[in-house]
Amino acid sequence: MINHEFIELNAADGTAIDAYVAFPEEGKNLPALILLQEAFGVNQHIRNVAERLCKEGYAVIAPDLFHRTAKRIEIVYTDYALVAPHLQAVTYEGLTSDLTACHDWLKNQKIINSTKVGSIGFCMGGRVAFYANAMLPMAASVSFYGGRTDTISHLAEKLHGPQLFFWGGLDKHITEDAINIVINAMKKAGKDYTNVVISYADHGFNCDERSSYHPLASKEAWAYMIAFLKNRLQ
Secondary structure (H helix, E strand, C coil), X not given: CEEEEEEEEECCCCCXXXXXXXXXXXXXXXEEEEEECECCECCHXXXXXXXXXXXXXXXXXEECCCCXXXXXXXXXXXXXXXXXXXXXXXXXXXHHHHHHHHHHHHHCCCCEEEEXXXXXXXXXXXXXXXXXXXXXXXXCEEEECCCCHHHHHHHHHHCCCCEEEXXXXXXXXXXXXXXXXXXXXXHHHCCCEEEEEECCCCCCCCCCCCCCCCHHHHHHHHHHHHHHHHHHHC
16 A cells, blocks of 8 residues: 655745655655656656555655746646746756755655665656756666756766666657767766667657657666666665
8 A cells, every 4th residue: 555645845945845755555664766757747647656666665755846836737748838937947956955855854754764765757857866866865866868967967976876867769859969978977977877778769758648658668667777776775
C-alpha cells in the first residue's frame, strides 16, 4: 500500500510550495527521491511516476515548481503557449529554494535515510535533477531528456552523486551537440556518469500521455534506472 497526498512546504524565499508525496505504507530507513516535473506540472503522469517509484521502495516528493505563478497547474501536453509564461518565470534562485525545502523536509522524516536521497526528473525536470545534484548532497541523480542541461554543464564539477542521462536519438529539441557539451563537461570534471542515447526514441518517450511515448524505450529505460538507483540508494 502507498500513502500519497499533497503537502505544503515553506521555502526560504517566503513562498509556499505544494508538493506531492508518496510513501510506502510500511518501512524504515527508506531511500528517498526528489521527483522533478515536466513543463506541464505535477500532473497525473508525474504522480503516477511517484507511485511507481514508491512501489520500488522509495519515499518520493514532487514539488510544484510553477507555484510562484500558478498553484498546482496542470497543462495539456499540446498547449505550449500556456507553458511559456510559467517556464520563463522559473529561476535558479527559486529552484534552489524549492529543492532545499524538499530536501530539508525529507531529512526531518524519521523513516527516511537522509544519506540516501536522490533526484530524478523529466524534460524540464531532467535539467533540474542535474541542478539538484550540484546544489545538494544527492546520492544519485537521473535526468530524462533534460532540455537545456548544456547551459548549466559547468556545474558538473559540483555534482555530489553519480548521474544517469537518458536521451532520445530522434529528439529535435535536444541536439547531439548539446548532449556532447554535457558529456564532455562530465568527463572534464571527472564525475561518475552513465549516458544512454536511445536511437529510436523521441523527446518525452517515457510519458504514456504524450504522442511521443515509446513503450519499449520506456520499459528498458525504467529497468536500467531502477538498477542504477538500487545500486546507489538501497
